[in-house]
Amino acid sequence: MSKPQIPDAATQLEIFRRMALLKGNDVRSRKVIGSGRLMMPYYSYRGQEVIPAALSVNLTDEDYLVTIYRGIHDMLAKGLPLKDLWAEIAGRVDGTCKGKGGPMHLTYPKKGIMVTTGIVGSSMPIANGIAWGSQLSGNGRVTVATFGDAASNIGAFHESLNLASVWKLPVIFLCQNNRWGEHTAYAKATSVARISDRAAAYGMPGIHVDGNDPFAMYAAAREAVERARAGEGPTLIEAMTFRFYGHVFGDADAYMDPAEKAEHVAADPYPIFRARLIADGVANETDLAAIEADVEARLDEAVAFALASPFPDLSELTTDVFGEAA
Amino acid sequence: MSKPQIPDAATQLEIFRRMALLKGNDVRSRKVIGSGRLMMPYYSYRGQEVIPAALSVNLTDEDYLVTIYRGIHDMLAKGLPLKDLWAEIAGRVDGTCKGKGGPMHLTYPKKGIMVTTGIVGSSMPIANGIAWGSQLSGNGRVTVATFGDAASNIGAFHESLNLASVWKLPVIFLCQNNRWGEHTAYAKATSVARISDRAAAYGMPGIHVDGNDPFAMYAAAREAVERARAGEGPTLIEAMTFRFYGHVFGDADAYMDPAEKAEHVAADPYPIFRARLIADGVANETDLAAIEADVEARLDEAVAFALASPFPDLSELTTDVFGEAA
């Protein structure tokens, strides 16, 4: 791994801006769902904001993302518009997928968000295919497949990393290791200390990084993106993080040692990075407060827009099953 | 890996006896099928005899085997009776499976031969379950799952090795690396130089061994068997070997570099080990010739028995689909 590169001030601020958007959106989502105004399976990503924020500043709108049910943070960082997001999770016709996909299948090709899957491990085989397309057309685009730690134990992970390596595909396998797979602790299901060590089984570089450290995550992502763009093949990144609010909304985390959770929540990367930006003089309290206020304003707007949007017409039930043969 | 252990003279001779049986059976099989007397998909194992011969002398009849379409050598070494084998591949009622399974599904629980699968990779998940049973009952039995090099790229391999490691199962994953997966050369499909290196991805010991060297193979198998019996968990063994007669009967190996093939055939482990036994004074020409003559005689008998055995009654078509609820 080449020596870490510190993002410049503007980039640091941009990473924070995205973290603020992600955090604000999760807080608002849990509030709205908790109030009963919306009903859906919601997989909170609170605590994991740094990973997509620091990754996405290394990507362009043309680069591709294939993410999972716990992927709204990945998508917002990649540019998914708030209104389209909220209308979709509200099941309304103005949503990204006209309400037919929902939170587990958000899709927004305009920003390279190609697939969101609800099946553990299934982001990876599809990401390979998109990357194969970039390799064929030579468009220099990078495809990122995100997945969780427990997903590294399913067959699709293995087949995908092997194929990507043999075909030298411009793809990044980004494992967000939040130490839990639903109710099961990492070590009880996973036979290796570090998922990044599995990269060696595919002759692929593996990076183990603190996914809650914006600079370290930025450097890791940048290294992998540069490798992919240079046509030097795939990278497996294991970004260490933690899931603050259980597996899915309503899960009280009863199976978790409260001490473990408390320790991680105490190390919440958001306030830490916020304070650091001020300490380093990258921004002052007013700047950051303004960013956060702006997020709240946009959320107010998006939620209102979503709830005011109509449900899809019943005729939508059986459309989009097949297209028109050319 | 503990220092290799040389098998005693009796064991060396027993390994040769099994190799002679395996080689003789393959030669005879290709002869009979080539003559048109029998029709089946036949996957020659010629050149791979050392692996099961040196493994099986470390096993008892109570230990378990789950093998694949290219597994008749594994089964004969484990004790599959020749007559039952031949009647089965002839599709006759006296076969192990009454002719209903055929060469890809030979089964003989009396000798611990539990499953033969025609699906690449599928021997491993099932072997884990049998090993779980041994772990539960504490019967000290070992389960061996055999598979090929190309099978190490399919999802079932990954899921199985991870589970076996996490559960510390008494199972051995024996990869017979004959350097080809059907018509595809090893390196074109596999992203790691040595399959045994994949063991590290599962916190499991991996052994890379010359599967054509009876002593090295014996030592590797013994180490893995001892580990499993001691309750210390699974082992991945990669045994290097070569497939002399193409993927399946009728395959002319046109895609293979003739030089590569010639080199391996020239290093045929059978004559080499045979000569070594004589050179080392373990046996003389007469002893070994007698063993080979005995194999031929038993094959004459088995083939005759098979061809004389009747086909199953048509009523067998729909039996054995479901059992009687107790």
Added chain:
Amino acid sequence: MSAETVAEAAPAIATKPSNIVEAINMALADAMAEDPAVLVLGEDIADPEGGGVVGITRGLSTRFGEHRVRSTPISEQAIIGAAIGASLVGYKPVAEIMLMNFTTVAMDMIVNHAAKLRYMSGGQTNVPIVIRTMTGAGYASGGQHSDYLEAWFAHVAGIKVVAPSNPIDAYGLMRSAIDDPDPVMVIENLPLYRIAGERAVSGTRIPIGKARIAAAGTDITIVSYSRMLHECQTALATLAEAGISAELIDLRTIAPWDQETVCTSVAKTGRCLIVHEAVTPFGPGAEIAAILSDRFFGKLKAPVGRMGGSFNPVPFSRPLETAHVPGAQRIAETAITLVRAGA
């Protein structure tokens, strides 16, 4: 709300005197207590992991030990493989594939192996495993978490499929599935889990392949199972008001389905409507309709009706999700049309 939150949401829908969650938990506990060969495995099913995402297996690992009740990695092929292997050496594993859509990553183990080993071995081996799986529309879980795929398994020789609609059947069918010498898939419906119902008597069995007359009637036979049985039940009132006496049959087992009970009823009513949540084309209803149309050729008063999910993936948006599956109102209307047509 989602599959994973049904457990937490439970208190909301009070459960007296029993429900399907309790019934299956009791069936597993009774079977494990009676027979040390019974094992349970699946994702998050042991107590350190909360005893299952819906709490179905809660208490089992504490009572019987984690060696018999094992939480697994997210590896469905390894889960079914482990169950198959253990069953080959005398154990009776009950494996959970959390949601039915996830059987798609384990089809090789289920179809090429579990269902076929007895036959391919000429009867030397058999695979007495149970595969528990949950599914069903109603929680806005979307296109990859709601499918009913029983028709796939019913089309495979060597595996049986059951789908209980109430606690008594859930208990009795689970016990029979565990007793069965071959693979049995038990389909559990998510929205039905906490619906109150009569408590099963410990030790009872509901035979596989035997349907239940849920309501006697004379004008039309309605065949259903799982959650749709309840929609049909609700429709009965509307039908009664319309002066129609419908005989409602809870199929309980989809493969092998109880042709005798269904045919006896249709012989009496001369009409039949089949209702399931699986999409209609090439669905379970097709086989039943084909058999009845043949068996009662020239004797039916109306064509056999089929109602299933509309032919599309299950949508997320609530109004669409609701419209996707048959509801009591549409069921009643369809039944009335059939009766009037064949009047």
Added chain:
Amino acid sequence: MSAETVAEAAPAIATKPSNIVEAINMALADAMAEDPAVLVLGEDIADPEGGGVVGITRGLSTRFGEHRVRSTPISEQAIIGAAIGASLVGYKPVAEIMLMNFTTVAMDMIVNHAAKLRYMSGGQTNVPIVIRTMTGAGYASGGQHSDYLEAWFAHVAGIKVVAPSNPIDAYGLMRSAIDDPDPVMVIENLPLYRIAGERAVSGTRIPIGKARIAAAGTDITIVSYSRMLHECQTALATLAEAGISAELIDLRTIAPWDQETVCTSVAKTGRCLIVHEAVTPFGPGAEIAAILSDRFFGKLKAPVGRMGGSFNPVPFSRPLETAHVPGAQRIAETAITLVRAGA
């Protein structure tokens, strides 16, 4: 003989003027030459690997390059995933899953993803892929290499299924499948690969969803496809001797099947027999029989007949394997019974 040796065995059964192997090879070559977006991937399919185990893709990688014609590891999930992904960014991949039983390790990619992405994305994306797969009894390949599973895919919204019985259809259906904006599964029968047949005209298309009248008749409609179509053809002679004029329909597409053509024929004959190799229970014939029994309620001269493989895994032993699938003789007898019954 086996799937893998058909290629080598080829010379044995001389092929003039053309056969299905040549037809599909030509369809792939023509499509790749016309459209640079067309890709081919699968195990052993490039020329260094022999151009496929049956030689279907022989010459393609030499002509179009290994970047467009790629041999893959034995990783069916990765194969279909790669096809799906490439199709999302403008390519038209044709993926081979060597044998239909191997689709069981890729069902998640096919069913949860390829078939559903268009719907779940609200029409923003689509998956124009073709999945080629071979199968069929007749080569003693046994229980895990011979299954017909088209009913599974026909029961999934979002994917189409075709099964050619001759070189002209093989070429035309493959071209239409590649043109199609959604996933299409092409089922190829092993024993039919080298049967001589008329050569397709380059560039022609056979529309998906359109059946073909293989023989005109008036007494009974026989609906079949793939290899069974040939058994039915053979049966026609016996039927003619019995003075029965049968109309034989080659369905060609199983999903969506051509209800118009089939119904027009049955309206004329008043009788129908459906013949396929898939096992009968919950098989493709069930849907067709259910639709016809409904559409022609009270108008049929005999119940709709269904003939499929017996309900068991495909056995290895030749006499059993032969008895497992419908043969010309039994087909003729069944058709005669239906005609006499409804006389």
